[in-house]
Amino acid sequence: DQQVKQNSPSLSVQEGRISILNCDYTNSMFDYFLWYKKYPAEGPTFLISISSIKDKNEDGRFTVFLNKSAKHLSLHIVPSQPGDSAVYFCAASGGGRGGNKLTFGTGTQLKVEL
Amino acid sequence: DAGITQSPRHKVTETGTPVTLRCHQTENHRYMYWYRQDPGHGLRLIHYSYGVKDTDKGEVSDGYSVSRSKTEDFLLTLESATSSQTSVYFCAIRGTSNEQFFGPGTRLTVL
Numbered sequence: 674d675q676q677v678k679q680n681s682p683s684l685s686v687q688e689g690r691i692s693i694l695n696c697d698y699t700n701s702m703f704d705y706f707l708w709y710k711k712y713p714a715e716g717p718t719f720l721i722s723i724s725s726i727k728d729k730n731e732d733g734r735f736t737v738f739l740n741k742s743a744k745h746l747s748l749h750i751v752p753s754q755p756g757d758s759a760v761y762f763c764a765a766s767g768g769g770r771g772g773n774k775l776t777f778g779t780g781t782q783l784k785v786e787l
Numbered sequence: 788d789a790g791i792t793q794s795p796r797h798k799v800t801e802t803g804t805p806v807t808l809r810c811h812q813t814e815n816h817r818y819m820y821w822y823r824q825d826p827g828h829g830l831r832l833i834h835y836s837y838g839v840k841d842t843d844k845g846e847v848s849d850g851y852s853v854s855r856s857k858t859e860d861f862l863l864t865l866e867s868a869t870s871s872q873t874s875v876y877f878c879a880i881r882g883t884s885n886e887q888f889f890g891p892g893t894r895l896t897v898l
């Protein structure tokens with residue numbers, strides 16, 4: 674049972690344009706959501722997060738939007754740069770004990786083209 | 788840089804042999820985690836620890852055990868490695884909020 678889903682395995686965007694990565698979740702107990710970026714042969718790098726009490730969080734070129742009623746979150750990258758090419762994972766936590774265990778989606782490979 | 792190192796970074800072993808992976812952190816974080824990453828599955832939690840000698844199972848704990856005798860070290864052991872345990876293993880620590888910071892990973896191949 675995949676509680677966090679990233680339905681697009683890949684996305685290609687031109688440099689300077691907006692990249693929108695999507696994530697859906699099924700567990701209504703999740704109350705904290707995160708995005709990670711991963712380059713090959715490296716560990717995931719934390720990008721940005723959002724609490725369920727908010728619907729938007731912005732950090733530089735990165736904005737995360739949360740729609741609780743739709744159980745959907747998205748990451749917007751504006752403007753996209755070639756260095757943004759990586760795999761992006763969304764993750765969620767919450768719903769009881771467990772040291773804030775994270776449940777990850779399967780990832781979206783973003784390619785930013787010149 | 789969250790001060791997390793993993794060793795070894797690469798390992799090739801044979802089916803049935805025991806394997807221990809080490810995660811070391813330098814910043815005295817209480818919570819530590821072991822994940823595995825496989826194509827089509829993202830990252831899945833194997834075990835986690837919420838303090839010295841305090842550990843619990845994650846989503847895919849079968850075939851794995853962990854130990855934490857010191858705050859800074861979290862060990863993952865495959866008692867008898869199988870080919871299905873070929874994967875990339877990541878250790879993580881929990882930051883001041885709910886975010887987790889990951890180590891560089893260990894690529895394990897079981898032949």
